[in-house]
Amino acid sequence: MNHQPFESWLLDDKYLSATEKRELDSHLRDCRTCSALAETGLALRSAKVISPAAGFTMRFQQRLAAQKVAERRRRLWGLIVLIVSGVGLFSWFAAPFIYAFISAPIEWLTAATGYFLFMFTSLQAFSEILRVLSRMAPGFVSPYALMVMLSTFAGLGLIWVVSIWRFSHKPQGVTA
Amino acid sequence: MNEEQTWVSQAQQGDDEAFTRLVETYQTPVFNLCYRMLGEPELAEDAAQETFLRAYQHMHRYDEKRPFATWLLSIAAHYCIDKLRRRKFSMFSMDAEDDEGNTFELPDPDSPNPEGESIKGQTRDRVHSMLKDLDETDRAAIIMRYWYDYSEKEIADSLRLTVSAVKSRLHRARKELAGLWQEEEDDLLAEMERRHHESPAF
Numbered sequence: 001m002n003h004q005p006f007e008s009w010l011l012d013d014k015y016l017s018a019t020e021k022r023e024l025d026s027h028l029r030d031c032r033t034c035s036a037l038a039e040t041g042l043a044l045r046s047a048k049v050i051s052p053a054a055g056f057t058m059r060f061q062q063r064l065a066a067q068k069v070a071e072r073r074r075r076l077w078g079l080i081v082l083i084v085s086g087v088g089l090f091s092w093f094a095a096p097f098i099y100a101f102i103s104a105p106i107e108w109l110t111a112a113t114g115y116f117l118f119m120f121t122s123l124q125a126f127s128e129i130l131r132v133l134s135r136m137a138p139g140f141v142s143p144y145a146l147m148v149m150l151s152t153f154a155g156l157g158l159i160w161v162v163s164i165w166r167f168s169h170k171p172q173g174v175t176a
Numbered sequence: 177m178n179e180e181q182t183w184v185s186q187a188q189q190g191d192d193e194a195f196t197r198l199v200e201t202y203q204t205p206v207f208n209l210c211y212r213m214l215g216e217p218e219l220a221e222d223a224a225q226e227t228f229l230r231a232y233q234h235m236h237r238y239d240e241k242r243p244f245a246t247w248l249l250s251i252a253a254h255y256c257i258d259k260l261r262r263r264k265f266s267m268f269s270m271d272a273e274d275d276e277g278n279t280f281e282l283p284d285p286d287s288p289n290p291e292g293e294s295i296k297g298q299t300r301d302r303v304h305s306m307l308k309d310l311d312e313t314d315r316a317a318i319i320m321r322y323w324y325d326y327s328e329k330e331i332a333d334s335l336r337l338t339v340s341a342v343k344s345r346l347h348r349a350r351k352e353l354a355g356l357w358q359e360e361e362d363d364l365l366a367e368m369e370r371r372h373h374e375s376p377a378f
Contacts, residue, residue: 010350011346011347011350011351032358033354033358036354036355036357036358036361037350037351037354039354039357040303040306040350040353040354040357041350043302043303043357044303044318044322044353045322047303047304047322047323049204049205049208049323050204050207050208050211050212050217050220051203051204051207051208052203052204052207052220052221052224053217053221056199056203056207056221056224056225057196057199057200057203059221059225060196060199060203060225060228060229061196063225063229064192064229064232067229
């Protein structure tokens with residue numbers, strides 16, 4: 001028999017019959033390549049499992065605790081940087097307005113009052129329109145269509161709430 | 177649900193004590209894989225610790241359909257492969273030297289008769305030192321196959337390879353190891369012959 005099947009037996013760690021074993025032994029006496037393959041196979045199989053030095057778990061707990069402290073510290077610094085930069089950015093944008101308000105408060109107070117009055121009257125008008133529409137709608141829209149519309153709004157609301165819940169509870173970018 | 181699955185499930189819910197039990201259970205297989213991959217006990221300790229830290233941080237990613245040991249060893253193997261790749265162009269010695277150049281030996285707690293074990297030990301050391309010549313992924317495949325009895329499918333899952341790729345990597349690595357083994361035998365024979373010729377009795 002030529003060299004190839006023996007090499008494949010050794011590489012595949014094939015389970016050999018008694019006859020095959022005898023054939024392999026005879027081949028190993030003549031073939032240095034297969035002999036080296038067989039010897040390395042034996043050496044690999046007899047290699048020991050090495051254990052870590054005693055106290056591995058304790059060292060892990062210490063490392064984990066240190067990691068958690070570092071993580072907390074990183075988060076705190078991140079929050080501080082975020083707040084400071086947010087306040088800084090707001091101040092940068094608001095500075096001209098604050099300066100203008102301080103230099104001419106009456107003008108600003110008049111403008112603000114006008115703005116709030118406008119908002120208030122707009123809201124009043126809008127609610128009046130809605131009231132009129134709700135009185136007129138049953139004449140134009142069938143109760144069935146009204147029910148469909150209400151159900152659609154309720155469904156969309158539910159999808160929105162579920163989406164918010166999923167985004168806030170399930171970690172993103174994670175594969176099993 | 178067995179004990180391990182209970183610990184895994186508790187650890188996934190943030191129970192540190194349950195995770196500690198998992199560390200106790202798997203410290204040896206993880207350390208051994210790291211040691212065989214990196215070659216030095218200090219590096220192996222660091223890599224094993226890092227493996228457990230990564231596992232702790234990513235417990236939510238663990239798929240319970242997969243054996244926990246396979247998942248853990250997969251993290252360890254990938255960490256070691258990355259570490260070896262980063263160090264590829266820097267000097268790497270398997271001679272177990274510390275920063276000051278002092279050598280150290282690994283304790284062998286299971287060896288009651290060190291002299292009697294010396295031949296076996298030499299063979300083991302030869303395999304251990306020859307592993308460093310293998311490609312990182314081939315090395316991981318060989319370790320999983322011969323130290324953990326992993327099937328080709330399990331190795332493929334752990335190293336994110338195809339089964340045929342694992343098979344060819346295992347064959348290539350075995351041939352490479354056999355070649356190195358043969359070279360060492362030749363060197364040894366030549367050395368013995370040289371000493372024989374140089375001896376005064378000759």
